[in-house]
Amino acid sequence: MNKLLEVKNLKKYFPIQTGVFHKTQSFVKAVDDVSFDVYEGETLGIVGESGCGKSTTGRSIIRLIEPTNGQVIFQGKNLSELKGHDLQKIRRDLQIVFQDPYASLNPRMTVGTILEEPLKIHGLGSAVERRERVKELLTIVGLTEYHYDRYPHEFSGGQRQRVGIARALITRPKLIVADEPVSALDVSIQSQILNLMKDLQEQFGLTYMFISHDLSVVRHISDRVGVMYLGRMVELAPKHKLYANPKHPYTQALLSAVPHPNPKETRERITLSGDVPSPANPPAGCAFHTRCHACMDICKTERPELKPSSDGHFVACHLY
Incomplete structure (x- = not known):
């Protein structure tokens, strides 16, 4: 290897x-x-x-x-x-998944905005492409497109960690x-x-x-x-x-x-x-x-x- x-x-x-x-x-x-x-x-x-x-x-x-x-x-x-x-x-x-799935997510941002932010910072894709990429990744980590506009406090601990993993993968x-x-x-x-x-x-x-x-x-x-x-x-x-x-x-x-x-x-x-x-x-x-x-x-x-x-x-x- x-x-x-x-x-x-x-x-x-x-x-x-x-x-x-x-x-x-x-x-x-x-x-x-x-x-x-x-x-x-x-x-x-x-x-x-x-x-x-x-x-x-x-x-x-x-x-x-x-x-x-x-x-x-x-x-x-x-x-x-x-x-x-x-x-x-x-x-x-190089990405990281943090220990606390609640403290590592901004409570004032929706999941869609949280996951799109790294793409904006690195200038990856248009607004439409970013949105589609986020929805695709939500499905891959076991969530749904419905979760795109929801806030971190609306999720369970396991779901929040799935969001954290999706953010690392984006x-x-x-x-x-x-x-x-x-x-x-x-x-x-x-x-x-x-x-x-x-x-x-x-x-x-x-x-x-x-x-x-x-x-x-x-x-x-x-x-x-x-x-x-x-x-x-x-x-x-x-x-x-x-x-x-x-x-x-x-x-x-x-x-x-x-x-x-x-x-x-x-x-x-x-x-x-x-x-x-x-x-x-x-x-x-x-x-x-x-x-x-x-x-x-x-x-x-x-x-x-x-x-x-x-x-x-x-x-x-x-x-x-």
Whole structure:
């Protein structure tokens, strides 16, 4: 498969400012030196606890927030170097589906106006063509032309997320960052939205970067899975390898907490000790060593790099 996106040493630090003059005292290292690739037509799942930096990573990639450092190369172009018209042009190929389907839609605009807006910004089609394109896309995502003139508050949560997906699709992008797209929905609606996203991926040849804290959801939709902890990528592998043989102690602990569908089958639960360290003051060495049951002396001083441990399986751990 061809590489669609290359993320190299991505960092996003938020300054902590104090005093009358807002002097910067330190930084919250939300994303700290993350690297990975995304291939055409695949779904890369990104998982981790709340606050691990997965959403910030997604938003930094498409420059909804400006990264502090690193490179994001999309189809051979370094996004961090693009400005003005060049950046706007490439945004047609990079879209996002937000977590909250209500807060991400303007309550004063009808669905038709919301979906037409990206087409107007990019100068795509006449007024008649835009209207027809919107109505066609509403049907594709499971709504009807009748919904064209309705407002967001008139929809259910699942219907609003379908509108959010339609808005991301309207410019026919190549990559969609899905930031917790089903976490605010009921379980029955979650499955509908996930199946819709898989169908749209086949129909339009989409590539997804799917961000979630739900390991079961990620397993259902992803081809490869990356695990983040405290702003860093600690493991990256094809789905079947990661779930069958997790190598990093943090991944092992996460998977041990997933409920098993067979109540008669028991598994050993790995309980993590202590709290997640602050990203404003991360521990030296491996960020996970303060909670790791397999911690060694080298873990406390030397930061492990994300390296291949087997074919297609990468892990950042001194055990390997």
